[in-house]
Amino acid sequence: NSKFKSVRGIVTYLCTDYGWINETIFFNPDMVCGNVPVNVGMSVIALVEEDETTHALKTIKVKTMSDPIYGIEPSEFDKRLCIKCVTYATRDSIYISKETFFPMQLLSGGFLPFKGDLLLVEYSLKPGTSNITIHTVSLLNSQNMDEVCVTSVDGRTGVVDDIIYFTLDSLQKPTGYTPGLYDIVNVVAVDSVQQHCSWRAVSMIPVEMCIDQAS
Known part of the structure; x- marks a missing residue:
């Protein structure tokens, strides 16, 4: 059993292909959102998966914080940032835990949003309580990926380029188009925690359809 938690810290060690946050949290450059260069002393937020038995931490994503207001100390307005994972969503609300949700707007x-998508949440704590007020919510990261190949299709789900998960239950696409194996497509993908994938396609436009699928 494991759970996700958001940890704020400072990059304390860095070499070519890995680094440490707070001297205890391991990460590599592939985990950094947007491939932003990282330096020792930089403030970051890390989403980690904690094993509830051993308490070992596995880093999922790292977000660099360039604005001093979002450093390690609370700002003068006591607003903070954290990374949260969507647990489920309804038409009107997005849940980031069993008890915590916010309106879709x-x-x-x-x-x-879809289960597993990663969000950057700005919040503040209500004085004297553990209750939080959510101020703003945005995607942790998104990226346009052009002319990538559909490498797997299984019913209503599939994978693009071996790393981008998609589901027809939450995918913007042209009317009448159903992704086929080996189709070449343009996608907009967001950081997401899916089985064997770290991205989820939120939109897909076909560029070239496989002959076997188109015929």
Whole structure:
């Protein structure tokens, strides 16, 4: 059993292909959102998966924080940032835990979130309580990926380029188009925690359809 937690810290060690946050959290460059260069002393937020038995931490994503207001100490407004994983979503609400949710209109970006998607949440703690007030919510990271190949299809789900998960239950696409194996497509992908994948396609446009699928 494991659970996700958001950890704020400082890069304390760095070499060519790996580094440490707070001297205890291991990461590699592939985990950094947007391939942003990382330096020792930089403030970051890491989403880690904690084994509830051994308490070992496995890093999922690292977000660099260039704005001093979002450093290790709370700002003068006591607003903080954290990375949260969507547990499920309804038409009106997005849940980031069993008890914590926020209205759909608070999310910027104009897309329908899905279980596993990673969000950057700005929040503050209510004085004297553990209750939080959520101020803004945005995608942790998104990326346009052009002319990539559909490498797997299984019913209503599939994988693009071996790393981008998609599901027809939450995918913007041209009317009448169903992704086929080996189709070449353009996708917009977001950081997401899916089985064997670290991205999820939120939109897909076919560039070239496989002959076997198109015929």
